[in-house]
Amino acid sequence: KNQVEQSPQSLIILEGKNCTLQCNYTVSPFSNLRWYKQDTGRGPVSLTIMTFSENTKSNGRYTATLDADTKQSSLHITASQLSDSASYICVVSAGTGKLIFGQGTTLQVKP
């Protein structure tokens, strides 16, 4: 069964600190993996997209990694800001054209 699991479910950190969010998937065939940021009540915004051959991709203070062998991905946020408070969703695209979404990690950055 195609699944995407994210951890932790929620996270609270202090402003300026770094954090890492995890995503494990069992999706076959694999096409690509995406990380989205979703502010409360708004549509998700794409952060990174990685294919099978890519190990790392950065977007400003966001760096995503992909290990296709272990089927794991992480999203690292550097020097967190209050505006980083949001849900972060890992999405895996199957070769069939379907997208499988993780449940998301809710991040709260406190001053």
Next chain:
Amino acid sequence: DSGVTQTPKHLITATGQRVTLRCSPRSGDLSVYWYQQSLDQGLQFLIHYYNGEERAKGNILERFSAQQFPDLHSELNLSSLELGDSALYFCASSQRDRGRTQETQYFGPGTRLLVL
């Protein structure tokens, strides 16, 4: 602003009713996707249209249907509504098809549906 528009923003209706949600993709985008986001289910992919044709189906109920028109806007029709259909419905668009491509999907602001 992603460039994707959705109407209405909010919708309150009763069980058993039928509603239509509308989505206008970004200028030039040929693909439209519909998603449902409820509190206990997270984001669920419903259906994908490309240039008027259905390309992929996700967890879409038989009571739900969608279409994409020649001007590329799309409508999601929800019928025989149940309390559990209360959710945020998002539309997203991308330039071409997806799957093996690294296309970014741009999400609209969503339609919040409340079924009473």
